Amino acid sequence: xxxxxxxxxxxxxxxxxxxxxxxxxxxxxxxxxxxxxxxxxxxxxxxxxxxxxxxxxxxxxxxxxxxxxxxxxxxxxxxxxxxxxxxxxxxxxxxxxxxxxxxxxxxxxxxxxxxxxxxxxxxxxxxxxxxxxxxxxxxxxxxxxxxxxxxxxxxxxxxxxxxxxxxxxxxxxxxxxxxxxxxxxxxxxxxxxxxxxxxxxxxxxxxxxxxxxxxxxxxxxxxxxxxxxxxxxxxxxxxxxxxxxxxxxxxxxxxxxxxxxxxxxxxxxxxxxxxxxxxxxxxxxxxxxxxxxxxxxxxxxxxxxxxxxxxxxxxx
Amino acid sequence: xxxxxxxxxxxxxxxxxxxxxxxxxxxxxxxxxxxxxxxxxxxxxxxxxxxxxxxxxxxxxxxxxxxxxxxxxxxxxxxxxxxxxxxxxxxxxxxxxxxxxxxxxxxxxxxxxxxxxxxxxxxxxxxxxxxxxxxxxxxxxxxxxxxxxxxxxxxxxxxxxxxxxxxxxxxxxxxxxxxxxxxxxxxxxxxxxxxxxxxxxxxxxxxxxxxxxxxxxxxxxxxxxxxxxxxxxxxxxxxxxxxxxxxxxxxxxxxxxxxxxxxxxxxxxxxxxxxxxxxxxxxxxxxxxxxxxxxxxxxxxxxxxxxxxxxxxxxx
Numbered sequence: 360x361x362x363x364x365x366x367x368x369x370x371x372x373x374x375x376x377x378x379x380x381x382x383x384x385x386x387x388x389x390x391x392x393x394x395x396x397x398x399x400x401x402x403x404x405x406x407x408x409x410x411x412x413x414x415x416x417x418x419x420x421x422x423x424x425x426x427x428x429x430x431x432x433x434x435x436x437x438x439x440x441x442x443x444x445x446x447x448x449x450x451x452x453x454x455x456x457x458x459x460x461x462x463x464x465x466x467x468x469x470x471x472x473x474x475x476x477x478x479x480x481x482x483x484x485x486x487x488x489x490x491x492x493x494x495x496x497x498x499x500x501x502x503x504x505x506x507x508x509x510x511x512x513x514x515x516x517x518x519x520x521x522x523x524x525x526x527x528x529x530x531x532x533x534x535x536x537x538x539x540x541x542x543x544x545x546x547x548x549x550x551x552x553x554x555x556x557x558x559x560x561x562x563x564x565x566x567x568x569x570x571x572x573x574x575x576x577x578x579x580x581x582x583x584x585x586x587x588x589x590x591x592x593x594x595x596x597x598x599x600x601x602x603x604x605x606x607x608x609x610x611x612x613x614x615x616x617x618x619x620x621x622x623x624x625x626x627x628x629x630x631x632x633x634x635x636x637x638x639x640x641x642x643x644x645x646x647x648x649x650x651x652x653x654x655x656x657x658x659x660x661x662x663x664x665x666x667x668x669x670x671x672x673x674x675x
Numbered sequence: 676x677x678x679x680x681x682x683x684x685x686x687x688x689x690x691x692x693x694x695x696x697x698x699x700x701x702x703x704x705x706x707x708x709x710x711x712x713x714x715x716x717x718x719x720x721x722x723x724x725x726x727x728x729x730x731x732x733x734x735x736x737x738x739x740x741x742x743x744x745x746x747x748x749x750x751x752x753x754x755x756x757x758x759x760x761x762x763x764x765x766x767x768x769x770x771x772x773x774x775x776x777x778x779x780x781x782x783x784x785x786x787x788x789x790x791x792x793x794x795x796x797x798x799x800x801x802x803x804x805x806x807x808x809x810x811x812x813x814x815x816x817x818x819x820x821x822x823x824x825x826x827x828x829x830x831x832x833x834x835x836x837x838x839x840x841x842x843x844x845x846x847x848x849x850x851x852x853x854x855x856x857x858x859x860x861x862x863x864x865x866x867x868x869x870x871x872x873x874x875x876x877x878x879x880x881x882x883x884x885x886x887x888x889x890x891x892x893x894x895x896x897x898x899x900x901x902x903x904x905x906x907x908x909x910x911x912x913x914x915x916x917x918x919x920x921x922x923x924x925x926x927x928x929x930x931x932x933x934x935x936x937x938x939x940x941x942x943x944x945x946x947x948x949x950x951x952x953x954x955x956x957x958x959x960x961x962x963x964x965x966x967x968x969x970x971x972x973x974x975x976x977x978x979x980x981x982x983x984x985x986x987x988x989x990x991x
Binding site: 368371389398401413416451457492496 | 689695696706776781803804805811814816820
């Protein structure tokens with residue numbers, strides 16, 4: 360590998376850069392949690408304020424021929440609101456930056472905004488600001504500010520002996536994306552799951568109140584996110600295939616595309632399901648499913664063995 | 676003009692779109708000021724929290740051959756911190772979204788981050804989060820969260836009879852940009868003014884405490900920003916050429932490029948000077964210069980007459 364000073368982003372990847380960036384940005388006494396978790400946590404007077412930001416790039420995170428403008432709006436909002444959900448909080452206020460080619464139809468931007476706004480309304484959040492500028496590529500930059508009524512749940516609190524649990528649809532959006540990638544439009548339920556994810560917005564706070572020791576949303580892939588918990592907590596995480604029932608549409612897609620449907624569940628993102636660890640099975644709230652356990656060690660295994668293949672989406 | 680539903684962004688422009696967008700995004704009782712001013716104002720428990728977001732696109736808002744990475748970092752931070760300054764507040768916490776080509780040197784990103792962080796330190800602000808993803812174009816999306824210790828000063832409070840006043844360098848960055856655009860690197864003081872603006876960070880709060888009736892930062896051009904005050908306040912603004920002393924470097928650049936140096940002052944952005952209205956000359960704080968007046972009517976004039984030419988930067 361080239362020395363860091365000569366390396367390109369394509370070589371170090373997103374996480375290689377981020378680990379160097381966090382060293383540059385020092386916090387202050389109002390920053391309870393800085394970069395590195397789902398959202399930053401700020402102490403502003405008496406409350407915990409959580410902040411997160413995400414980029415979506417056309418052709419990479421969305422395609423205008425695979426989802427209409429309102430769908431893209433729903434997805435963009437959902438992705439950001441989910442980061443606050445993954446802290447045990449609720450999104451309150453959002454800003455949108457829209458860098459767009461001059462030939463982008465205004466109707467697209469307005470439909471995007473309507474979809475975005477509708478998704479925000481699901482949790483009572485509102486758009487409070489934005490910026491619009493010209494670019495060759497369509498890039499959407501969203502920042503969300505949320506509130507936690509209790510201590511935010513970080514990625515770093517998992518302990519050996521904890522159970523790993525999941526809530527929300529998992530693998531559906533990845534199945535929908537695979538279908539779209541082959542030029543199909545069905546099973547419709549999966550395509551719709553990709554176009555309009557349904558994050559379990561109430562579940563983050565429920566997990567926090569139930570004593571979750573760590574919490575993350577599955578944006579990039581279940582095994583990938585489990586790996587973030589393992590790394591931040593200094594533990595190993597084992598995921599059990601047998602814990603998952605493969606939904607019928609994913610079975611159908613697997614058969615049609617010659618793919619293992621379990622792969623959608625283990626490595627799919629975009630559903631914004633929540634993954635958490637709890638001290639024991641008894642503390643897992645209703646609606647959550649135990650899917651593995653926390654062990655001493657490091658890294659992520661599936662049924663006790665290394666997983667062969669990519670564990671999720673990478674941004675470079 | 677085509678009906679809105681068929682129009683492109685190139686046809687309506689930034690402001691045409693924004694005016695339609697703000698109708699879509701409804702606020703709630705915690706949003707004291709929504710989109711449309713320099714920053715949104717939120718009531719979070721006891722304080723006024725102000726939020727603003729800005730995009731910078733390579734080739735449009737910066738060029739890597741005209742400014743080094745640290746310079747671009749300083750500019751990106753300054754531009755956003757200035758929006759909070761323009762509310763009478765102080766920037767506290769920022770997020771950065773970086774969409775970048777895979778061949779972007781990591782060293783560039785790190786130097787950018789260092790410059791950004793140094794600029795933030797000038798006001799005691801810190802970076803609390805971010806996102807990095809791949810794109811064909813280099814796009815930088817910054818969101819800043821700030822605090823106002825008094826009521827934020829909006830664009831909409833100017834009244835006929837008020838005086839218009841300015842603080843900070845004005846036209847220097849535009850002069851530097853003109854020089855760079857012709858392939859020159861001097862006068863160095865102007866090129867540096869473009870690369871590292873020096874917004875008058877203390878002046879926003881001072882203006883608020885002195886009773887400013889409206890306040891805005893000059894990002895896109897003095898006449899353009901005066902126009903925003905005029906429109907938001909429902910008044911006319913007249914700017915007096917004679918109020919400005921043309922600094923020697925701008926005279927030199929005007930002579931060298933065959934340009935009227937007053938044009939840099941009237942239509943230049945990027946210095947992030949502050950433009951405000953005050954009830955009378957006596958209330959204008961030290962360090963501010965009276966440059967015009969507020970009248971009944973609408974629009975912006977220069978010495979009582981319409982200004983012939985573009986009044987500032989447009990994003991489409």
